[in-house]
Amino acid sequence: MTLVTLNDILPKAKKEGYALGAFNYADLNTARGIVNAAEETNSSVVLQIAESHFPYPPLRIGGKFALDLAKHASVPVVVHLDHDTDIKTCIEALKMGFSSVMLDFSLKNIHENIVGTKKIVEFAHDLGASVEGEVEVMTHDGGDGKPDYSNLIDNYTTVSEAKKFYDQTGIDAMAISYGTVHGIYRDKPILNFNRLNEISHAVPVPLVVHGGSGLSDKEYRNSIKNGISKINYYSVMSFNVTKGLRKHLDSKKLNRYFYTMLTQRLLD
Ligand SMILES: [Zn+2]
Numbered sequence: 001m002t003l004v005t006l007n008d009i010l011p012k013a014k015k016e017g018y019a020l021g022a023f024n025y026a027d028l029n030t031a032r033g034i035v036n037a038a039e040e041t042n043s044s045v046v047l048q049i050a051e052s053h054f055p056y057p058p059l060r061i062g063g064k065f066a067l068d069l070a071k072h073a074s075v076p077v078v079v080h081l082d083h084d085t086d087i088k089t090c091i092e093a094l095k096m097g098f099s100s101v102m103l104d105f106s107l108k109n110i111h112e113n114i115v116g117t118k119k120i121v122e123f124a125h126d127l128g129a130s131v132e133g134e135v136e137v138m139t140h141d142g143g144d145g146k147p148d149y150s151n152l153i154d155n156y157t158t159v160s161e162a163k164k165f166y167d168q169t170g171i172d173a174m175a176i177s178y179g180t181v182h183g184i185y186r187d188k189p190i191l192n193f194n195r196l197n198e199i200s201h202a203v204p205v206p207l208v209v210h211g212g213s214g215l216s217d218k219e220y221r222n223s224i225k226n227g228i229s230k231i232n233y234y235s236v237m238s239f240n241v242t243k244g245l246r247k248h249l250d251s252k253k254l255n256r257y258f259y260t261m262l263t264q265r266l267l268d
Contacts, residue, residue: 002077003070005099006130006173006230009044009078010206014229019220022046022208024082024234026053028065030241035069035077046100046230048080051089059089063096070099080132082232090120094129102132102175110135110161117169125170132208132230134175135165153179156195159202166203173206173230180211183235191219193226200227213237 013020021038023045025031031047038045047070049062057065063079070077080100081093090101103120105113117133124131136157157176166174176199179191200207206229209215213236215223220231 002073002075003067003097003099004044004076004078005128006046006078006080006132006206009076010173010229014206014227017224019224019229019231020044020046022048022078022080022082022230022232023237024048024050024053024232025062025066026056026238028057028062031062031066031069035073035075038075038077039073042075044076044078046078046080048078048082048232050082051084051086059093059096063093063098067097078130087116087120091123094124094127098129100124100130100132100172102134104134106134106136106175110165114165114168117165117171121170121172130172131169132173132175133165133169133171134210135161136177153190153192156192157199159195159198162199163202166205171205173208174203175208175210175232178209180209180215182211184239185214189215189219191223193222196223196228197226206230208232211235 009020021043023034025034025047034045034047047066049057049059049066053062066079070079078100079098080102081090081098082102083104084090084093084102085104087103090103093101101120101124103117105116108116113133113135117131121131136155156178162174162176165171176196178193178196179189181189196207207227208230209223209228210232212231213233223231
């Protein structure tokens with residue numbers, strides 16, 4: 001059994017100055033690929049599914065599959081519910097055996113965010129699971145045209161917000177906003193490493209970056225140096241898989257293969 005919680009792996013990463021990769025799966029083969037890659041590199045990994053991906057594998061299927069993968073993996077695996085906006089779903093995942101959840105009440109006011117997150121922390125801790133919380137909204141770069149990242153600066157998490165959020169919820173890991181955005185970057189993000197550093201000294205829990213895919217190696221290293229212990233990575237991985245599939249499907253060779261396969265199926 002190699003199912004672990006964020007508490008089993010992130011504090012060590014924070015102390016030793018590295019970060020854990022947290023990868024989303026929107027289909028079962030991707031989940032398998034993530035665990036295979038973690039085993040090949042002998043790394044602990046956070047295998048996570050987000051509420052927005054439930055139209056593909058629903059929680060009951062995607063969750064059970066991930067828990068089974070974790071059980072048989074040769075490396076420690078956290079099975080984590082990412083960005084869930086419904087307390088009931090968080091509780092369902094925890095009852096199912098998820099070792100970690102993230103309640104995302106960041107769109108609500110900080111008081112509601114604290115009350116909801118605290119409730120989940122109490123429930124999760126009773127079951128021995130961990131909780132990630134988010135303070136301040138992480139923007140999504142999914143619209144048309146170039147976003148103006150300088151507009152985001154006013155929404156970066158402040159030290160006092162982070163401290164208040166930690167003190168009043170008892171969360172195990174905190175996602176903060178310091179300039180990253182979800183989705184594909186269409187411009188260079190403006191990362192505030194000073195703010196990140198100040199927050200990492202003000203709260204004892206490991207910090208999480210969302211919108212981690214698309215940053216440069218230097219930005220990853222600086223993020224880790226200034227307090228990031230978990231890197232959420234999805235969009236670029238997902239786009240690259242789609243691009244690769246398109247390329248293969250466009251190749252004549254593969255079309256012939258599929259044609260043969262399909263006609264054989266029909267004839268069988
Ligand atoms: Zn996220």
